[in-house]
Amino acid sequence: MIATRTTSPEETRERILTAAREVIARKGKRGATTREIAEVACVNEATLFRHFGSKSALVIAVAQRFCGAVELRDIVGRLQGPVEEDLLAIGRVMYERMESQKDIIRWSMVEVEYDKDLFSSTAWRPQLAIHDVVVEVMDRYVRAGVLEGDPRRLALFFIGMVLIHVLAREKFPDAKLIGDADEALRFYIDVFLNGTKREG
Numbered sequence: 341m342i343a344t345r346t347t348s349p350e351e352t353r354e355r356i357l358t359a360a361r362e363v364i365a366r367k368g369k370r371g372a373t374t375r376e377i378a379e380v381a382c383v384n385e386a387t388l389f390r391h392f393g394s395k396s397a398l399v400i401a402v403a404q405r406f407c408g409a410v411e412l413r414d415i416v417g418r419l420q421g422p423v424e425e426d427l428l429a430i431g432r433v434m435y436e437r438m439e440s441q442k443d444i445i446r447w448s449m450v451e452v453e454y455d456k457d458l459f460s461s462t463a464w465r466p467q468l469a470i471h472d473v474v475v476e477v478m479d480r481y482v483r484a485g486v487l488e489g490d491p492r493r494l495a496l497f498f499i500g501m502v503l504i505h506v507l508a509r510e511k512f513p514d515a516k517l518i519g520d521a522d523e524a525l526r527f528y529i530d531v532f533l534n535g536t537k538r539e540g
Contacts, residue, residue, distance in 0.1 A: 349391070352391065356387075356398070357402055357406075360372070360377045360381075360398055363377050364399070365444065369399055372395075374388055374389070374395050406441055407437065407444075407470060408433065408441070409473055411433055412437075412470050413473050415429055415430065415433050416430065416473055423533065424533065430498075431525040432521070432525065434502045435521050438503060438506040439506050445506075471499060474499055475492050478498070498532060501528040502525070505524055505525075505528070
């Protein structure tokens with residue numbers, strides 16, 4: 341028998357999201373069941389479905405809740421330049437969020453073939469949910485003449501640098517650059533802005 345708690349709908353929803361994140365982190369999207377998620381959240385399945393409607397909708401809500409796009413948008417709203425410092429601020433937020441959400445990133449990448457309609461949506465994929473926010477920043481720099489190129493591609497490249505750093509840390513723990521997040525971010529930003537080819 342599931343012990344029920346008297347809480348507000350918002351608290352219940354948050355508890356279900358937290359439980360879903362925990363179960364999916366352990367078992368992946370395929371292995372996670374709404375029954376287990378409901379048990380971990382201390383609600384019955386009917387309550388889970390009343391809040392989210394379906395397992396797919398719950399997965400989307402989990403990714404949106406924990407991806408960090410809200411925090412990133414808040415930081416972006418306060419950027420004042422120069423571009424190097426703005427990108428460092430953005431990189432720090434992305435790094436911290438990705439680092440704390442590596443499990444979600446992993447299952448989103450591993451299970452990409454499971455449900456093409458669901459997984460093709462950038463609204464849910466944790467590593468891409470912040471894409472539109474970064475595109476806005478890149479577009480601003482391109483319009484101001486600070487950067488050149490397609491803002492969408494620039495955003496994907498920048499996000500990709502941070503994402504690969506987060507995922508590579510465990511694979512290459514002895515790499516000197518990997519040790520310090522700020523040093524790594526500054527290096528990536530320098531390469532992003534200036535390249536590596538000598539003038540000549």
